[in-house]
Amino acid sequence: MAIFLLPFLLVVSAVSGDEDAFIGVNIGTDLSDMPSPTQVVALLKAQNIKHVRLYDADRAMLLALANTGIQVTVSVPSDQLLGIGQSNATAANWVARNVISHVPATNITAIAVGSEVLTALPNAAPVLVSALKFIHSALVASNLDGQIKVSTPHSSSIILDSFPPSQAFFNRSWDPVMVPLLKFLQSTGSYLMLNVYPYYDYMQSNGVIPLDYALFRPLPSNKEAVDANTLLHYTNVFDAVVDAAYFAMSYLNITNVPIVVTESGWPSKGATSEPDATVENANTYNSNLIKHVLNNTGTPKHPGIAVSTYIYELYNEDSRPGSVSEKNWGLFDANGVPVYILHLTGAGTVLANDTTNQTFCVAKEGADPKMLQAALDWACGPGKVDCSPLLQGHPCYEPDNVVSHSTYAFNAYYQRMAKSPGTCDFKGVATITTTDPSHGSCVFPGSIGKNGTITNGTSLVPSSNSTTSSCSSQYFYWSGSLTTSLIIGVLLMIAIIL
Numbered sequence: 001m002a003i004f005l006l007p008f009l010l011v012v013s014a015v016s017g018d019e020d021a022f023i024g025v026n027i028g029t030d031l032s033d034m035p036s037p038t039q040v041v042a043l044l045k046a047q048n049i050k051h052v053r054l055y056d057a058d059r060a061m062l063l064a065l066a067n068t069g070i071q072v073t074v075s076v077p078s079d080q081l082l083g084i085g086q087s088n089a090t091a092a093n094w095v096a097r098n099v100i101s102h103v104p105a106t107n108i109t110a111i112a113v114g115s116e117v118l119t120a121l122p123n124a125a126p127v128l129v130s131a132l133k134f135i136h137s138a139l140v141a142s143n144l145d146g147q148i149k150v151s152t153p154h155s156s157s158i159i160l161d162s163f164p165p166s167q168a169f170f171n172r173s174w175d176p177v178m179v180p181l182l183k184f185l186q187s188t189g190s191y192l193m194l195n196v197y198p199y200y201d202y203m204q205s206n207g208v209i210p211l212d213y214a215l216f217r218p219l220p221s222n223k224e225a226v227d228a229n230t231l232l233h234y235t236n237v238f239d240a241v242v243d244a245a246y247f248a249m250s251y252l253n254i255t256n257v258p259i260v261v262t263e264s265g266w267p268s269k270g271a272t273s274e275p276d277a278t279v280e281n282a283n284t285y286n287s288n289l290i291k292h293v294l295n296n297t298g299t300p301k302h303p304g305i306a307v308s309t310y311i312y313e314l315y316n317e318d319s320r321p322g323s324v325s326e327k328n329w330g331l332f333d334a335n336g337v338p339v340y341i342l343h344l345t346g347a348g349t350v351l352a353n354d355t356t357n358q359t360f361c362v363a364k365e366g367a368d369p370k371m372l373q374a375a376l377d378w379a380c381g382p383g384k385v386d387c388s389p390l391l392q393g394h395p396c397y398e399p400d401n402v403v404s405h406s407t408y409a410f411n412a413y414y415q416r417m418a419k420s421p422g423t424c425d426f427k428g429v430a431t432i433t434t435t436d437p438s439h440g441s442c443v444f445p446g447s448i449g450k451n452g453t454i455t456n457g458t459s460l461v462p463s464s465n466s467t468t469s470s471c472s473s474q475y476f477y478w479s480g481s482l483t484t485s486l487i488i489g490v491l492l493m494i495a496i497i498l
Contacts, residue, residue: 021293021306023351024051024071025331026263027061030317033334037064043314043336044070047351053112053262053310057098066105073110073262073310074098076135078121081114084134085127091134092141100142108148111135112193112262116155118174128152129180136188151185153193153262156201159244164227165234165301168244169251182254194245195263195312198237198285202276213237215266215281216288232300238264238289243301258305264289265312267325268339277325279340286311286331287343290351311351344418360446361414361424362407364431372406375426379409385416389442396442406430407437408444415445 027040035043041064044052053073054061065072076084076094084091099108113131117124132150139145158178162168170178185192202214212219216236225234234240242259249257266285270277289309298305316330316339331351332338342351363372380387389396390405398404410430417423424430438444 021296022051022308023049023290023293024053024073024308024310025049025351026053026055026310026313028055028313028315028317028320028330029058030320031315031334032319035315035334035336037061039336040314041065041068041070043332044068046336049351051308051310052314055115059098062098062102062106062108065107066102069107071107071109073112074108075112076114076131078114078117078124081117081121081124081131082127084113085124085131088134088137091131092138095135095138095142099139099144099148103144103147110149110151111139113150113152115153116195117152118158118171118177119155125174125177128177129184132181132184136184145188149190150188151190151193151260152181153195156194156196156241156245159241159248162244163225163240164229165232165240165243165247166227166229168248170248175252179252182249182252182257185257186254191258191260192245192249193262194242194259196238196241196261196309197264198241199266199277201237201241203274209237211276211281215284216292217284227300230301234300236292238292239299242307243299246299246301259307261307261309263312264309265329267328268316268330269328270325271323274323274325277328283340283342290342290344359419359432360435360437360444361411361430362433362437363403363410364429367403367429369402371427371429372402375429376402376406376409379406379413379426383409383413385409385412387412395440398440398442408442411437412445 025044037058037060040061045068049070051071051073052065053075055075056077057074062072062074080094084094095111099111102108113135114121114124114128117128132152136145136150139148139150156162158171158174159168160171182192184190198209198214202209202211210219210223211217213223213225213235214237216238219235221233225240226232227234232243234243238261242261245259249255266282267274267277268279268282289311293307293309296304296306298307311331313329314331316328316333318327318334320327328339330339331342344351379385380390387405387409388394390408391397392400396405396408406429410424410426414424414430414432424432436444436447438447
């Protein structure tokens with residue numbers, strides 16, 4: 001029975017995992033010094049970003065994303081919408097050139113047709129649904145419709161009277177487009193793409209919306225917004241806007257189309273007329289947004305239902321036209337340096353890596369070898385650090401001494417715990433340093449490798465298919481937890497095989 005149980009559990013895990021919300025990023029290209037596609041992908045990997053949205057279907061970018069596993073949303077630019085919406089053949093050619101030629105190597109999972117068409121390009125609205133249908137038909141012809149969803153991003157401004165959410169409805173003048181659009185999303189198993197910007201809601205409210213409410217900051221219960229019709233409590237603008245969209249769909253008798261937020265963020269810099277476009281507020285909003293989404297809390301109307309979100313955006317676009325704030329929505333500058341370090345301790349691994357202030361945890365000089373040994377045993381045992389790189393014949397075995405090995409284990413634990421305060425102490429035998437302890441082929445977690453990417457310390461927890469447990473117990477000099485773990489692992493593997 002045991003031999004069949006493990007695959008079954010992995011399948012169950014995968015199914016439930018697919019239902020979890022994710023955080024992605026938008027990649028704009030209006031930079032005076034745009035990084036190369038290879039550099040962009042290196043940054044995505046270093047920051048453990050698994051979902052991206054492109055505003056086009058740039059061939060070089062799609063080739064760079066090949067074989068990375070990163071899930072990609074490509075876009076039909078709005079200026080191509082009229083042609084595609086009027087010709088099935090034009091749509092089929094677009095899909096052949098920009099999608100079929102890249103899959104499966106590049107993991108394209110969605111196509112965004114246009115961007116905020118109803119509000120930004122209303123003259124193309126009459127062909128919007130046709131464009132979606134023609135693109136979808138091309139995917140069906142190539143048997144890709146199950147893997148790749150088709151939708152179109154909307155500005156939240158198409159929702160009127162968004163508070164209370166229960167009374168929200170779409171601008172009725174767009175019913176001839178929204179009704180068939182929503183029916184298309186429903187019939188194809190796709191989702192409503194919605195751009196949600198609490199920053200603009202706050203700015204345009206003339207002081208009605210508190211800043212804390214826009215930034216996800218905790219509110220006392222008497223300050224929470226309450227929908228008098230449903231008695232649902234709203235602690236932030238983001239949830240209120242998403243629920244307004246759910247209610248607006250329900251008034252059109254659509255109740256089973258999920259929502260993906262294709263853009264949300266906060267500018268880190270603005271003109272004097274935008275005093276709340278600051279680094280502190282941008283950091284607060286995006287940090288809280290990421291934690292809120294990844295907690296899978298859903299919204300008051302649909303608790304526990306994923307609202308996956310793409311942050312706007314990866315880079316500051318200094319060449320973007322418009323106000324100062326328009327150029328400063330990015331998480332990074334063109335060199336890959338963070339505009340600010342997100343506060344994401346305990347929120348997972350996505351965007352959690354500080355690429356400018358590298359710190360490491362090492363054994364303290366002159367520490368008692370016996371205390372180092374005890375701390376090493378704990379890190380490789382209860383601390384759940386993967387110490388297999390320290391095995392004989394592996395990259396970090398040399399130098400074979402307790403100081404070197406404990407330094408590796410201490411740092412692996414420290415990086416896995418997102419450098420949280422108190423995670424580099426080990427009863428006083430460890431200390432923090434800015435000097436990278438990597439040496440030779442032994443690259444420490446948290447180190448910027450030769451290709452400019454960061455070794456992700458959170459990957460050090462052995463995965464379900466890790467081969468660590470089958471390593472032979474070639475033992476160096478310590479006893480205890482690691483030896484026991486290796487022996488148990490070998491026995492378990494033998495039991496499964498038998």
